[in-house]
Amino acid sequence: MLHRNPHANLKVFVIWEPVLATDWGRPGPAQTAYVPDPRAEHFWDPASTLSAQLGGPAKLEALASTRKVAFRMKNIIWDTALVYPPGAHWGDPATLLIAPLVKFRDDLANGLTP
């Protein structure tokens, strides 16, 4: 969806966090290759701090004005993308929240179109 919007004025924050049973240890150097866009910054969040700061899955409704969520998360927000418009500060609601990415990638690509 990012290479469908190569000229969008975007900043991408990719937060990798352990969720599944196989997510032990810090990811290897190839992890960033999954989102190879030069506009992306990659973070490893072993304690799922960001998910907790967002309020966890119970608070998804408050995170964005438009939400498309097709699976139930247990304790951690994951496989989720949030779009914040220019001018929004951290803590303001996003304009779009989608989860999982695969299912709503077209919505996300459209949401990023200037």
Next chain:
Amino acid sequence: MRLSTSRGAPDTQLICYDAPMGDTGGRGAVVTSLASLASLVAALSCCLPLGTLLLAAGSAGASLLVEKLRPWLLALSVALVVFAFVQTYFSNKCAFRYRRLRTCLLWFSAVVVLGMIAVPQYFSALLAGRLPVFTSHAPLRDFNLPEFTREFDASLAQTRLVILLSPT
């Protein structure tokens, strides 16, 4: 297969299955190895970039199902590989014609299953066709909330996309 009966002592009746050597053991081990791989593929389906297998399935419901089943599928893979090892190395009923294929499948399965459990990120990267050494696109930084917030607010003029993902 021929079923025959014979009488030994007057009160003893023996029933014998006269199967060719290795008929059960050889095929069983091959099938076990294949089943192990099949369950591994199911377990791996969350690992492929943007869920290639799940796209093929075309359903987010399947994604949820596979994700929930993943630990069980991996456990099943391990159990099947162990069973295949027992069939191969501790059961002497294997036909020679299956031995090479069976052994190759067995060791391949064992390496993939153990690799998937020990270093899942590398295996998912390899399966995605990316060699880990050469494809680092950006540094992977430790997450720090104040720093993240500062960077987020510093790019106020841009649309910001925040993505939370599991590495595998």
